[in-house]
Amino acid sequence: MLAIGKQLTTEQRLSKAVVDIMGNPKYVALAGVLMIGDRSVVGNIPTACTNGRDEMYGRDFVDSLTDAELRFLVLHECYHKLYRHLTTWRHLYDQDAQLANQACDYVINVKIADDNRDGWAAMPEGGYIDAKYRDWDGAAVFIDLRDNGAPQDGDEGSGGTTGDENTAIGDDNSADDGSGDNDSPQGFDSHDWDGAAELTPDENRELARDIDEAIRQGALIAGKLGSGGDRALEDLLTPQIDWREVLREFIQTTCAGSDYSTWQRPNRRYVSSGYYMPSGISEQVGELVIAVDTSGSIGQVELTAFMSEIKAICDTVHPDHIRLLYWDTRVCQDEKYDMHQLDDLVQTTKPKGGGGTNVECVTDYLTEHGVKPQAAIVLTDGYLGGSWGQWSCPVLWCILDNKNAKPDTGKHVNITSREM
Numbered sequence: 001m002l003a004i005g006k007q008l009t010t011e012q013r014l015s016k017a018v019v020d021i022m023g024n025p026k027y028v029a030l031a032g033v034l035m036i037g038d039r040s041v042v043g044n045i046p047t048a049c050t051n052g053r054d055e056m057y058g059r060d061f062v063d064s065l066t067d068a069e070l071r072f073l074v075l076h077e078c079y080h081k082l083y084r085h086l087t088t089w090r091h092l093y094d095q096d097a098q099l100a101n102q103a104c105d106y107v108i109n110v111k112i113a114d115d116n117r118d119g120w121a122a123m124p125e126g127g128y129i130d131a132k133y134r135d136w137d138g139a140a141v142f143i144d145l146r147d148n149g150a151p152q153d154g155d156e157g158s159g160g161t162t163g164d165e166n167t168a169i170g171d172d173n174s175a176d177d178g179s180g181d182n183d184s185p186q187g188f189d190s191h192d193w194d195g196a197a198e199l200t201p202d203e204n205r206e207l208a209r210d211i212d213e214a215i216r217q218g219a220l221i222a223g224k225l226g227s228g229g230d231r232a233l234e235d236l237l238t239p240q241i242d243w244r245e246v247l248r249e250f251i252q253t254t255c256a257g258s259d260y261s262t263w264q265r266p267n268r269r270y271v272s273s274g275y276y277m278p279s280g281i282s283e284q285v286g287e288l289v290i291a292v293d294t295s296g297s298i299g300q301v302e303l304t305a306f307m308s309e310i311k312a313i314c315d316t317v318h319p320d321h322i323r324l325l326y327w328d329t330r331v332c333q334d335e336k337y338d339m340h341q342l343d344d345l346v347q348t349t350k351p352k353g354g355g356g357t358n359v360e361c362v363t364d365y366l367t368e369h370g371v372k373p374q375a376a377i378v379l380t381d382g383y384l385g386g387s388w389g390q391w392s393c394p395v396l397w398c399i400l401d402n403k404n405a406k407p408d409t410g411k412h413v414n415i416t417s418r419e420m
Contacts, residue, residue, distance in 0.1 A: 010041050010057075010059050010062050010063055011041050013062060013067070013070060014039065014041060014057055014062060014070070014074070016067075017067065017070045017071045017073075017074045018034055018039070018074055020067075020071055021034065021071060021074060021075060021078075022034060024120070026115055027075070028218070028221055029215075029218035029219055029221065030075075030078055030082070030218060031214075031218060031221070032213070032214025032215070032217050032218050033078055033081055033082050033211065033214045033215070033218070034074075034078055035214070036053060036081060036207070036210050036211065036214060037050075037053035037054040037055065037081070038053075038054045038055070039054070039055045039057075040054075040055070040056055040057070041056075041057050041058075041059050041062060042056050042057070042058065042059065043058070043059050043060075044058075045057075045058045045061075045190070046058055046060075046061060046190075047061045047188055047189045047190060048061060048062075048073055048076075048077060048188070048189045048190075049077075049189055049190045049191060049192045049195075050077045050080050050081060050086070050191070050192060051086060051192040051193075051195030051196045051198075051199070052080065052081055052084060052085070052086035052087060052192075052196045052199070052207065053081065053196075053199065053203075053207050054195075055074075055077045055081075056192075057073075061188075065124060066122065068119060068120060068121055068122040069121075069122050069123070069124045071120065071121040071122075072112055072116070072121040072122055072123050072124060073124060073188065073189065075112050075121055076105075076108055076109070076112065076188075076189060077189065079108040079111065079112070080104065080108065080191070081211065082211065082215070083104075083107070083108075083138070084208070084211065085104045085138060085191070086191060086192070086193055086195075086196035087196055087204065087417075088138065088401070088416070088417045089103070089104060089138045089139065089142070089417070090193065090196070090197070090299070090301070091298070091299020091300065091301060091302065091417070092138065092139065092142050092299070093191075093193050094299065095299075096142075096146065097193075099142055099145050099146055100138075100142060100191075101190075101191050102128050102141075102145060103138045103139075103141035103142040103145060104138050104191065105127065105128040105189075106128045106129065106130060106133040106136075106141045107133060107136060107137060107138055107141055109123060109127050109128060109129040110129055110130065110131060110133055110134050111134075113129060114134065123188075124188035125188065126188050127188050132144075137401060137402070138401075139381055139383075139400075139401045139402065140383065140402065143295075143381070143383050147356070241413060241414070243398060243413045243414070243415045244309055246396070246411075246413040247309060247310070247313065247377070247396065247398065247413070248313050250375070250377070250394075250396040250411065251288070251313050251314075251317055251375065251377075252313075252316070252317055254374065254375040254394040255286070255288060255317050255319060255374050255375055286319065286320050286373065286374035287319065287320055287321055287322075287323055287371070287372075287373045287374060288314070288319040288321075288322050288323070288373060288374060288375055288376075288377070289322075289323045289325060289366070289371065289373040289375070289376040289377070289393075290307075290310060290322060290323070290324045290325070290376075290377050290379070291325045291327060291359070291362045291376060291377070291378045291379070291380075292306075292324070292325070292326050292327070292351065292378075292379045292380075293327065293328070293353075293357060293359070293378070293379060293380035293381060294326045294327065294328055294332065294351050294352065294353030294354060295328045295353065295354065295355060295356060295357040295381070295383075298379065298380075298381060298400060299417075301417075302379075302400060302415075302417060303351065303379075304346060306379055306398070307345060307346050307349065308346055310322070310345075310377070311342050311343075311345050311346060314339075314342055315342070318339060319339070319374075320338075320339075321336055321337055321338045321339065322336070322337045322342070322345070323335070323336050323337075323371065323373065324336075324337065324345075324349060325362060325365065326351050326352050326353050327353060327359070327361055327362050327365075328353040328354060328355035328356055328357060328358070328361075329355050329356045329357070329358045329361060329385070330355075330361045330365075331361055331362060331365040332352040332353040333350065333351065333352040333353070334365075335349060335350070356385050357380070357381070357383055357384050357385050358384065358385045358386045359378065359380065359384055359386070359387075359388060359389045360386050360387060360389045360390075362376075362378070362389060363389040363390050363391055363392075366392075367392075372392070372393070373393050374393065374394075375393055375394045375395070375396070376391065376393055376394070376395045376396075377395070377396045377398060378395060378396070378397050378398065379398045379400065380397065380398070380399060380400070381399065381400050381401060381402050381405075382397070382399040382400075382402040382404075382405025382407075383402065383405070387408075388407045388408050388409050388410075389409070390409075391409055391410060394410065394411075395409065395410035395411075396410060396411050396412065396413070397410055397411070397412035397413070398412075398413055398415055399412055399413070399414050399415065400415050400416075400417065401415070401416055401417055402414075
């Protein structure tokens, strides 16, 4: 510990770390996020934690850290808040608490380490870090850890650095694997998922507004000071297309029937050629297939929001029926709903699955059973084990929390969990 650290109280050292970060040109854009919520030193937690708004630091733990390690710790908690990890990835936590904790930490630690190759902020001992996860998001890391094995207690890292050494890691996928991070002294922080769940809807809305405003103001200040952009902030500031509008337009466009024609509304397809032709009108359309990825990264909250929107649109479009397919590496559940059953869709559907992710099983299933839908909508995280499949009908991909997924067929719209 530096000499000046011995002259300050624990609370003063924590405040100094925050001031140091706000004064560093690299982190001027984080100033607003650092000001959100309460920050306190307590004696009843072993390390540190956040509920996505407030931060708590264990007194003994803070006292054990160097100034560089304390700066890293404060940045770590700040990025949990910035990314809204405790709400965005709640469904991952419900599936596997330890993997969710590890996934969030891997995302953050490699970023901080890359930004501090000079050792200004140094990762405390026991943190999870691997260059493999550079620029990944929490869901992608979670899936990789789940499918390829997570670090086990006692495993040694493969060359990463910890403690008061330079924590930057190169492109050789070196790693320092910690030994746990779930409400225990293992790892260098814990995550207050329960505290995040206790925030009221109004508090969550206010928090979301505060974080969004802090991001925008931070980016503006950084731009004026010429301190350089932060890709994390740039990604968060990217305008989001309203997935609900895209979904509604797709269904209404592709599921337009032609039971009879009307001259009152010209067919736009022929107007540009100088022909005035009637447009088709249908009181009812054919079968609509909804294929939901149940490989593990889509939670009940997201599924409920998605199916509620589907139901609302179908109240307008009136499909003959909906075929709801749940799939992972095979179609695990096939549910069929007629129009009069749609009111109960959200309550009665029973998702099944949980294995790998191979959407080819859906197109194979449709072919095998002679299903010829008018259109198909696929809800998936986009981390597929094979191709995007061979579709014989228009298909809309609703891709959750994976902006890098680029289907080679059909249309797609990106959705983030915080929009659900």
